[in-house]
Amino acid sequence: MNAPLPLTDAPAEAAAQITSLPDDGPAKISARNVSVFYGAKRAIDDVSIDVPNDYVTAFIGPSGCGKSTFLRSLNRMNDTIANARVEGEILIDGQDIYRSGMDVVQLRARVGMVFQKPNPFPKSIYENIAYGPRIHGLTTSKSELDGIVETSLQRAGLWDEVKDRLTDSGTALSGGQQQRLCIARAIAVDPEVILMDEPCSALDPIATARIEELIDELRGRYAIVIVTHSMQQAARVSQRTAFFHMGKIVEYGTTSDIFTNPREERTKDYITGRYG
């Protein structure tokens, strides 16, 4: 990755909330004073955060706190919602993704996404993976495409299970396999960031454990942001955690700090299960 400008001076930043952690190096994604509106309703209120490149960052918080909304603004998926509006600045490698002239097609090729419910296309396993490389013209030959399909499935830990039935429909796989297929599909276009929106909420514990292992394997290769309802999951897979509440980030820090030594009372209440 090319070295972005370090963001040192965050203007008008409230002293209470830490936006960026000192030893994280240059941020992969920096959000500054981001607010997201659905019509007149403010779902995200003045959020600023630096997401590091080499770690898994977890967004936790009670339902309706805006963590998924914020995640979706990082690859401009909120554009697909008719009355959604984003204010503030979101920089990826120092470039504002909401500037005019920004191409969302290229942005989404760099920032992949995995959804809450596995959503493989009703096509073959092979075609599911080949979808991204085809639309972005990443390959010039069939063998090259075959290679991408194989690598992506291997990285997603699915290759051994499906290599003999690549022509079967992606929707015929089990829920956990479908979700790994979706991760493989996201990996296939070689993104820099992978956003995961509660990727295990529709899966059983065994499939969840498999996905968590996978997230750990993918760390370092991609900047990963995961939204989760499960605090155990956040504690297991992430190194950085941001606690969202009522559209704001209440606290951001290393995962171990947030879970063992939270500075804010509300964070403590949430992680000890007093509410949420």
Added chain:
Amino acid sequence: MSPAILLLLAFGLGLVGWLAARSRAWAFRAKTPDARLHSLPSFHAWYVALWIAVPALVFALVWNAVSPALITAHVLADPAAAALPGFGFEREAMLAQARAVAEGKAFGVFMPEAEGLIAPYRVALARYESIGLIVTILVALAGGAFAFLRLKPDFTARTRVERAVMSLLLIASLVAILTTAGIIISLVFETVRFFGMVSPIDFLFGTHWAPDPMSTGAVDGKQFGAIPLFWGTIYIGAIIAMLVAIPLGLMSAIYLTQYASSTVRKVIKPLLEILAGVPTVVYGYFAALTVAPAVRDFAQGIGISSASTESAVAAGLVMGVMIIPFVSSMADDSIAAVPDALRDGSLAMGATRAETIRKVLVPAALPGIVAGIMLAVSRAIGETMIVVMAAGASANLTANPFQSMTTVTFQIVAMLTGEGSFDHPATLSAFALGMVLFLVTLALNFIALRVVKRYREAYE
């Protein structure tokens, strides 16, 4: 027995039974205040009322069906009937005349032989009418008494009435099915009669269609080759009309589901559906008066001198416009039924909207779209008014869309409204054509419904 009197009788007795049963049920309750009735008094009341009205009405229906035969038998046993001719049309006419006079519907008879039958008819009518009336009342009373005597505090009237309601609903739903069956049966009889005169092979594979409704003597099967009609029907309804309706319907559905803002959608969708509500005869005017001359002028302009005023392309174009709503609303529904998760998944991969539509949404919605197209085809090939007004009557077997052509539906109309007698093969051919049309549209609808069903299951 007039139906009005019968109904009044059944309802009157039913009402009496209803009131009696209700007061009896109330009496149970009054007698033993601690014991609870199994059913509310009104259920007891309905139970008795149904037992009065239903058997009486059923008997009356049966009696109405069999009593004419009994009356005729009675009259024929009279000595005056000996003067009647043995069989045939005249005999029937005389009986009918005598009967009409006896019933007071006519004032005199034209045939002297019928004169003597009037008196026996009067006697027979009066006798069977009073028998019918008395037995109906007896049946009603017997049913009522049977039901009334069964009433007890713990009698399960509620379950029985509920069951009767269920059968009523079942009968209501059977009416449509039985009507369809009746249509098929009546078509089958006439079709069989037609195929008794013209060989099915001549009909289904012959290429010359020129039935002469006035011809007499031996039937020439070579006149009944229906291939030009089938070709005209398919060419206009399934080819030209679909070339118009599929692209326009699909594109409008894609625009409405994927691009239009909700305000635009709210305006355009109802407007599009208005197209489906325009009477086809109005489309017919439009096709015949506006489109057909324009098509002819255009064809002659580009040097096709054979272009006629009535042309397959004029009828097909207008028919295509007519069925746009069928294609677009089915496509609209099935594209909208594709889960948003798939669309989001594709967009999140960096696919453009057009790529998402082409590679994910339309393939996923394809079964529904195909089903919509099949329904539209079956609608188009059954369409009559537009082709009557714009396509012409000549059975040409040609691929030139600027020539006049004729369709199955047009020929059905032409043959049935023609001058020929009813049992002439030309007239009967209408039923054979109708049978073919019915079977084809039935098959298309059946396939379409199967496809839609499979597709619904895929996402649930």
